[in-house]
Amino acid sequence: MQLKNDLILRAAKGETTERTPVWLMRQAGRILPEYRAVREKVKGFREMVVNPEIATEVTIQPVDILGVDAAIIFSDILVVPEVMGMPYEMIEAKGPVLPNPISAKEDLKRLKVEGAHQDLHYVYEAIKITKRELNGRVPLIGFAGAPWTIMAYMVEGSGSKTFYKARKMLYSEPAISHELLSNITSVTIAYLKEQIKAGADMVQLFDSWAGILAPDQYKEFSLKYISEICNAITEVPVTVFAKGAFFARKEMGNLKCNTIGLDWNMGIKESRELIGAQKTLQGNLDPCVLYTSYDEIKKHTKKMLDEFGPHKHIANLGHGVYPDTDKDKVKCFVDSVKEFSSKKVSI
Ligand code: CP3
Numbered sequence: 264m265q266l267k268n269d270l271i272l273r274a275a276k277g278e279t280t281e282r283t284p285v286w287l288m289r290q291a292g293r294i295l296p297e298y299r300a301v302r303e304k305v306k307g308f309r310e311m312v313v314n315p316e317i318a319t320e321v322t323i324q325p326v327d328i329l330g331v332d333a334a335i336i337f338s339d340i341l342v343v344p345e346v347m348g349m350p351y352e353m354i355e356a357k358g359p360v361l362p363n364p365i366s367a368k369e370d371l372k373r374l375k376v377e378g379a380h381q382d383l384h385y386v387y388e389a390i391k392i393t394k395r396e397l398n399g400r401v402p403l404i405g406f407a408g409a410p411w412t413i414m415a416y417m418v419e420g421s422g423s424k425t426f427y428k429a430r431k432m433l434y435s436e437p438a439i440s441h442e443l444l445s446n447i448t449s450v451t452i453a454y455l456k457e458q459i460k461a462g463a464d465m466v467q468l469f470d471s472w473a474g475i476l477a478p479d480q481y482k483e484f485s486l487k488y489i490s491e492i493c494n495a496i497t498e499v500p501v502t503v504f505a506k507g508a509f510f511a512r513k514e515m516g517n518l519k520c521n522t523i524g525l526d527w528n529m530g531i532k533e534s535r536e537l538i539g540a541q542k543t544l545q546g547n548l549d550p551c552v553l554y555t556s557y558d559e560i561k562k563h564t565k566k567m568l569d570e571f572g573p574h575k576h577i578a579n580l581g582h583g584v585y586p587d588t589d590k591d592k593v594k595c596f597v598d599s600v601k602e603f604s605s606k607k608v609s610i
Contacts, residue, residue, distance in 0.1 A: 264399045266464070271333045272402050274577050275465060275500035275521040275543050283568060283576050283604035284332035285597050286404075288504075289583030290325040291337045294590050297324050308353040312338050318389035319396055326401055328590065329597050333402050333465075336393060336458070338386050340408030340469055343450055344417050346382040347374045357421075364420030364428070368439050376446045380453035387461035394462035405463030407455055409470035409492075409505065410447040411485035417443070426475055433476075433484050440484060448488045452495045459498045467502040467524070468492060474507015474526075481511050486518075493519040502545060506582060512537040527581030531570040544571060547581040553592045560592060564599040573604065 266272070270284035292298055298321050302311065311317045318337040326334050341351040341359055351359045365371065393403055408416075416422075418429040433440050455466050468489060473481060485505070493501055503515060504524030515523050516538040525534050525546035534544060552563045568578065578600040584593060 264394070266399050266402055268332060268401050271577055272464060272500060274575065275502070277521070277541070277543055277575055279574055281605060283571075283573065283578050283600055285578040285600040286331040286333040286335065287325070287329075287580055287584045287593065287596075288335075289586075290329060290331060290593075291321050291335060292584075293586035294584055294588050294593055295324050295328060296590070297321075297328065308339075309351075312342065313385045315385055315389040315392050318385075319392045322389070322393050322403075323396055326397070329594055330601075331401070331597055333404050334393065334397060335404040335406060335467075336386065336390055336463065338389070338406070340406070340413065340471075341416060342383055342386065343379075343407060343413055343447065343454060346379045347376065347417075347446070347450060349374075349417055351416075359416065360421045361416055362420065365417050365443065366428075366432075368436075368442075371439065371442055371446070374443075374446060376450055379450045380457055383454055383457070386454075387457055390458055390461035390463055402464035403462060404502075405455060405458035405466040407451045407458075407466070407468060409468045409473070409485060409503075410444045410451060410488040411476070411481075412470050412472045413447050413451075414440070414443055415472045417447075426472055430475065430480075433480055444484060444488050448491050452492055455492070455496055456498070459496070463499065465500040465502065465521075466496060467504060470503070470505035470508065472507075473505035473511070474509075478510040481508060482514060486511060486514055490518055502577075504545070516542060522577060524579070525581065529581075531567070540575075543575040543577060545577040545579050547579070548596065550580045550582055550585050550588070553580075553584065553588045553596060557592070557595050560595045561599045561603075564596055565603045568600065568603050578604070 270280050274280050274284050322334050322337040349361050351361050415426045415429040418432050419426050501520040502522040503520050506526050509529050522543040522545050527547050527549035548567050
């Protein structure tokens with residue numbers, strides 16, 4: 264299937280593009296009334312994830328409604344712990360809960376590693392159907408959580424501001440931590456490869472809890488495994504988004520990936536210097552800009568585009584869009600990227 268719009272793939276590969284491609288992390292979600300309507304008809308979040316037809320429908324919604332240059336398959340990073348033997352529950356207004364978290368070496372014995380990725384057949388099916396329904400309109404992004412972020416949920420058993428139990432394990436039980444991370448890494452590599460076989464045109468690793476580690480720990484317990492994944496995925500462009508990992512930008516420049524995602528705390532020019540000229544950069548508007556006026560959104564978007572420059576940039580927010588953002592403001596961001604990056608417009 265020939266892609267009609269492959270801007271994001273070309274930008275990821277460092278090629279010159281007519282304009283800057285744009286998409287949003289968490290674009291398939293509660294910002295869209297159309298998503299909320301589907302969500303109301305089902306029992307819970309998980310039911311949407313495991314049902315390939317529903318997952319396809321909500322994956323394509325932002326392409327139709329917002330006009331983004333890529334779709335991201337509707338799923339969650341927590342499907343990996345689930346197939347390894349740790350199911351999650353998504354509790355309204357609280358977030359994910361994983362009963363029976365990992366706390367000792369014997370807990371590792373109950374985890375499935377070999378062949379665990381095969382149990383994610385509903386994701387591969389959703390990717391296949393989505394590719395068919397997209398009919399080449401835009402590329403489809405596959406994804407997984409980075410091993411450290413997945414371990415953080417497996418050890419903490421829920422979201423947390425500090426993830427102190429998970430960080431405690433890194434210090435007190437480094438060997439158990441490495442074994443767990445290495446197991447998550449092998450499932451993740453197999454999972455991403457299968458997503459690519461099913462049709463994912465590029466893949467992104469989300470290291471959402473990168474920023475809570477000390478720099479040396481980050482290198483030892485997170486970057487090492489991200490690097491293994493990057494080395495293993497050679498089929499399609501890879502993006503690494505490590506939220507808060509400002510201290511590791513120089514090392515991230517050496518990863519075997521195409522694109523590095525920036526959050527809004529990371530200065531654009533400084534990031535380019537640290538990461539180097541080779542990589543494409545993705546990001547990084549503060550999601551809170553989308554709560555301001557249309558004029559402010561346009562101004563901030565233009566400033567961001569000017570700082571990144573016209574090439575080797577994929578426009579996005581610095582983290583997922585917040586669920587109560589007005590979808591017309593999101594559309595304003597998408598339209599502004601398209602307009603300002605295709606011609607020099609002054610506002
Ligand atoms: O549009 C997309 O980006 C694709 C779908 C997607 C979801 N989660 C759907 C979702 C993606 C890529 C994710 C990744 C994810 N999940 C991350 C990494 C990105 C990040 O935000 O840092 C993390 C840490 C998770 C774990 C997770 N899932 C949490 C902490 C929560 C609860 C917080 C919240 O937003 O409610 C979720 C739930 C979740 N994942 C929702 C969606 C649309 C909301 C669930 C609902 O509809 O009730």
